[in-house]
Amino acid sequence: MADHTLDAKGLNCPLGLNCPLPILKARKALKEVPSDGTLEILATDPGSVADFEAFCRQTGNELVEHSEDGGIYRFLIKKTAA
Numbered sequence: 001m002a003d004h005t006l007d008a009k010g011l012n013c014p015l016g017l018n019c020p021l022p023i024l025k026a027r028k029a030l031k032e033v034p035s036d037g038t039l040e041i042l043a044t045d046p047g048s049v050a051d052f053e054a055f056c057r058q059t060g061n062e063l064v065e066h067s068e069d070g071g072i073y074r075f076l077i078k079k080t081a082a
Contacts, residue, residue, distance in 0.1 A: 002040035041075040
């Protein structure tokens with residue numbers, strides 16, 4: 001079970017534009033997560049898969065897992081100590 005959950009469903013971008021709203025919300029939510037804690041994110045934007053992979057590479061946080069079920073994308077990010 002995650003330490004915190006962020007519901008970012010419905011933050012899709014119109015016309016296929018690249019809007020990082022789920023990423024921005026996740027960055028803010030991670031501030032509330034203790035080091036080595038986890039944040040679960042629920043999103044409906046199909047582009048969020050690539051976005052969260054890139055986000056974790058850039059920030060050094062660990063993308064522990066991601067899945068999709070019925071159009072809901074679930075991400076589990078472990079916050080690094082840095």
